[in-house]
Amino acid sequence: MFSLEGITNFIHEWLNSHLSAIFALLAEFVLVGVAAIGLFAFLGLVLVWMERKVAAVMQLRLGPNRLGPKGIFQTSADTLKLIMKEALTPDNADKLLFNLAPFVVIIVAMLILAPISFAKNFQIWDINIGVLYVTAISSLSVIGVLMAGWSSGNKYSLLGAMRSGAQIVSYELSAGLSILTIIVLTGSLKISDIVASQENGWWIFKGHIPAIIAFVIFIIASTAETNRAPFDLAEAESELTAGFHTEYGGMKFALFFLAEYINIFIVCAIGATLFLGGWMPFHIGHWVAFNHIMDYIPSSFWFFGKTGFLIFLIMWFRWTFPRLRIDQLLNLEWKYLLPISMFNLLLMSVMAIMGWYF
Amino acid sequence: MFLKEYFLDIYKATKSLLTGMKLTGYYFTHHKEILTEEYPENRKNLQLAERFRGEVIMPHDANNEHTCTGCSSCEIACPNGSIKIISKFDITPEGKKKKAIDQHIYHLELCTMCGLCVEACPTDAIKMANTFEHSVFNRNHLIKRLNKPGSKIREGIEE
Ligand code: SF4
Numbered sequence: 114m115f116s117l118e119g120i121t122n123f124i125h126e127w128l129n130s131h132l133s134a135i136f137a138l139l140a141e142f143v144l145v146g147v148a149a150i151g152l153f154a155f156l157g158l159v160l161v162w163m164e165r166k167v168a169a170v171m172q173l174r175l176g177p178n179r180l181g182p183k184g185i186f187q188t189s190a191d192t193l194k195l196i197m198k199e200a201l202t203p204d205n206a207d208k209l210l211f212n213l214a215p216f217v218v219i220i221v222a223m224l225i226l227a228p229i230s231f232a233k234n235f236q237i238w239d240i241n242i243g244v245l246y247v248t249a250i251s252s253l254s255v256i257g258v259l260m261a262g263w264s265s266g267n268k269y270s271l272l273g274a275m276r277s278g279a280q281i282v283s284y285e286l287s288a289g290l291s292i293l294t295i296i297v298l299t300g301s302l303k304i305s306d307i308v309a310s311q312e313n314g315w316w317i318f319k320g321h322i323p324a325i326i327a328f329v330i331f332i333i334a335s336t337a338e339t340n341r342a343p344f345d346l347a348e349a350e351s352e353l354t355a356g357f358h359t360e361y362g363g364m365k366f367a368l369f370f371l372a373e374y375i376n377i378f379i380v381c382a383i384g385a386t387l388f389l390g391g392w393m394p395f396h397i398g399h400w401v402a403f404n405h406i407m408d409y410i411p412s413s414f415w416f417f418g419k420t421g422f423l424i425f426l427i428m429w430f431r432w433t434f435p436r437l438r439i440d441q442l443l444n445l446e447w448k449y450l451l452p453i454s455m456f457n458l459l460l461m462s463v464m465a466i467m468g469w470y471f
Numbered sequence: 472m473f474l475k476e477y478f479l480d481i482y483k484a485t486k487s488l489l490t491g492m493k494l495t496g497y498y499f500t501h502h503k504e505i506l507t508e509e510y511p512e513n514r515k516n517l518q519l520a521e522r523f524r525g526e527v528i529m530p531h532d533a534n535n536e537h538t539c540t541g542c543s544s545c546e547i548a549c550p551n552g553s554i555k556i557i558s559k560f561d562i563t564p565e566g567k568k569k570k571a572i573d574q575h576i577y578h579l580e581l582c583t584m585c586g587l588c589v590e591a592c593p594t595d596a597i598k599m600a601n602t603f604e605h606s607v608f609n610r611n612h613l614i615k616r617l618n619k620p621g622s623k624i625r626e627g628i629e630e
């Protein structure tokens with residue numbers, strides 16, 4: 114049976130039998146780095162293509178359809194174009210911050226990758242405060258955005274960055290609270306424990322209505338945190354001409370663009386881990402035979418399937434809903450999502466104490 | 472009271488969002504709804520809308536007759552000066568002089584396909600065709616004479 118665990122174990126043993134322990138460890142670091150960058154490039158190419166296709170079909174168009182079958186190589190050609198373009202720095206920009214910002218954004222995205230469990234026993238770093246680490250690091254990406262907006266020396270960029278700041282700071286609250294709702298059930302912040310606790314059913318099914326409410330709030334909040342429509346007023350192409358990255362071109366622009374898609378992947382991966390069982394196959398209580406059949410599908414397929422489904426859901430939102438105004442955006446968070454998720458957390462705690470869940 | 476409105480708001484918002492998602496979801500799963508025409512591939516069976524305006528033409532019937540009287544209304548109506556009417560004087564059998572069209576010159580390269588000339592024509596002599604592949608290497612080819620050589624006005628149009 115195909116499993117990523119087997120591949121990593123094989124590499125680990127091979128390296129240790131050919132190199133001394135310290136060099137084997139170094140070689141593994143390098144391999145992990147290469148794998149992460151490879152994953153980024155792959156995600157960037159595939160998700161952008163997927164987004165364009167989904168958007169096209171929802172708007173009764175065909176989307177990219179010339180380069181390769183169904184236009185699959187279109188994004189590679191676009192990347193090639195972006196690499197060859199000049200990366201301009203405007204005259205009245207703060208040169209250091211301006212050039213640093215795209216890297217801050219992408220490095221933050223890379224850091225969050227560490228505790229995500231892609232398949233059974235396939236994880237870069239199984240830290241015991243995994244979920245806390247993810248929420249903490251993901252708030253750093255706003256610094257990159259603010260940096261970009263501030264240093265561009267352009268009022269539209271500044272407005273976009275400020276909006277993005279207000280948005281991320283507010284929506285982090287309800288995202289955090291909805292994550293907490295599940296943490297109350299699992300009793301652990303460690304990603305591998307959270308996945309293991311869903312052995313006999315995913316939390317979205319086991320946790321009844323509060324888990325579903327938490328899931329919906331998490332999806333809304335994470336859409337807002339990734340600055341995507343209907344919450345894309347940081348970019349707002351029509352009024353702010355792309356907001357904080359107006360002044361960027363070439364590869365520096367591509368990094369922002371890539372970071373957006375990586376962040377989508379990451380929030381969807383977190384959502385899948387917390388609510389849909391991560392790499393855990395679809396299990397129903399004590400149906401041993403059924404559970405056994407489900408186990409034959411490799412765990413990496415489950416993980417990427419669930420994440421892909423959530424990504425599709427977020428794309429579906431983007432191409433259906435109109436953009437919110439800034440006051441509506443803040444109203445939604447502070448008047449609706451936050452009170453509801455607080456109440457929901459309370460409800461879930463009561464349920465967890467009384468043991469009213471499967 | 473306040474709580475009722477609060478939850479009603481949430482209910483209404485959710486409902487309207489789901490309605491929108493239902494429609495886009497329907498489009499996503501029903502690919503036959505796609506409107507895009509893949510032009511060079513479907514050139515043979517391309518269906519253009521009736522009202523598509525590609526160029527001005529003057530229809531001629533089987534006897535090489537048209538209905539243009541040479542009145543110049545189209546020339547006056549055209550905002551771009553794309554039409555030039557060159558008229559001549561025929562001698563009728565009774566010996567009277569009568570104005571008639573000699574050449575109806577149409578500059579396709581100046582035309583914006585507004586259709587005002589077609590509106591202005593009192594005898595419906597010209598209409599918009601839906602041909603659109605107009606590229607040529609020499610722009611003189613875009614200056615067209617709409618009435619065919621040797622054609623004449625159909626009997627009974629001028630009464
Ligand atoms: S379509 Fe408009 S621009 Fe073209 S010839 Fe007629 S009046 Fe002139």
Ligand code: SF4
Nearest residue numbers: 539540542543545592
């Ligand atoms: S085409 Fe119509 S408007 Fe133009 S000269 Fe002939 S009859 Fe008059």
